[in-house]
Amino acid sequence: MLVSPAVAVAQADPTPGATTTAAHPVSRSPFWDDARRGWHFYEDPEPEVLPPVLPKPAQPKAEPRRRDTRAPELIEFEQLQKRLEEYRNIAIIRPSEDNVRRYMQLEAQVVRQASYFSDVAQRVAWATPELDMTLQGRPVNSRAIEVFDREQSNSRAQSMSDLARSHVLFFFFRSDCPYCHAFAPTLEAFSARFGVQVVPISVDGKGLPNFPTxxxxNGIARTLQVTQVPAVYLAEPFTGKIMPIGFGVLSESQLLERIATVTAPGADAYVPSITRRVNLQ
Structure with a gap:
């Protein structure tokens, strides 16, 4: 049997390099460059490895532009605000004469528009009494203020007289407190005018000239957290409900106003934590 020279050499000299070449065909050279294979040795060419073809990513479909359904006035106002802010920012960063003038012209236009709105709103209020804020609450005219204060005083005095039938005033004081001495005559006159009973409570166990009795x-000052005198509380003995009226020297009008405020319907819901329940029987 005839053996080609390349095969004979391969069988006779099994060198480690040949084994490595067979085991690792990754880096094989063409057969015509290998003398041991011979010129007559034939090998099929290795297939060309092409990179995998990746599918093209799907392009997101452009969403149709939604139509702005807002009122055109809202769109115009938003554009005006944006343009005014842009002009201002440009003028701040580049305060050239043209940039500042452009911003000031647009700002003047906005001010004129706001002034026009104010005029129209005022005319509407004059023609619509329920929208006129000068007719709601305390008036602004001096003559009207006199009438308002007189009516308020009469109404509160009547309410205080009715309240005196079921409520008393707790007056916490100290005999060495100068503010207590100054406030005692006012509280005494208030009691005489509206018929409300004042219960003087001495913190130091001594009295005042206006309240010798x-x-x-007995611990109620600590219960009510009285930390400063003079202090006035409105109490309802039958229910044990006690509400603070104020601390320090108060005038008669302040007493009347504060009592009317804390006894108004629903007043407890505003600051419920300050109203306490104490057994006064």
Missing amino acids: FRRD
Whole structure:
């Protein structure tokens, strides 16, 4: 049997390099460059490895532009605001004469528009009493203020007289407190005018000239957290409900106003934590 020279050489000299070449065909050279294979050796060419063809990513479909359904006035106002802010920012960063003038012209236009709105709103208020804020609450005219204050005083005085049938005033004081001495005559006159009973409570166990008869503090000052005198509380003995009126020296009008405020319908819901329930029986 005839053996080609390349095969004979391969069988006779099994060198480690040949084994490595067979085991690792990755880096094989063409057969015509290998003398041991011979010129007559034939090998099929290795197939060309092409990179995998990746599918093209699907292009997101452009969403149809939604039509702005807002009122055209809202769109115009938003554009005006944006343009004014842009002009201002440009003028701040580049305060050239043209940039500043452009911003000031647009700002003047906005001010004129706001002034026109104010004029129209005022005319509407004059023609619509329920929208006129000068007719709601305390008036602004001096003559009207006099009438308003007189009516308020009469109404509160009547309410205080009715309230005196079921409520009393707790007056916390100290005999060495100058503010308590200054406030005592006012509280005494208030009691005489509206018929409300004042219960003087001495924190230090001594009285005042206007209130020689008093009660010693039996712990109620601590219960009500009285940390400063003079202090006035409105109490309803039958229910044990006690509400603070104020601390320090108060005028008669302040007493009347504050009592009317804390006894108004629904007043407890505003600041419920300050109203306390104490057994006064």
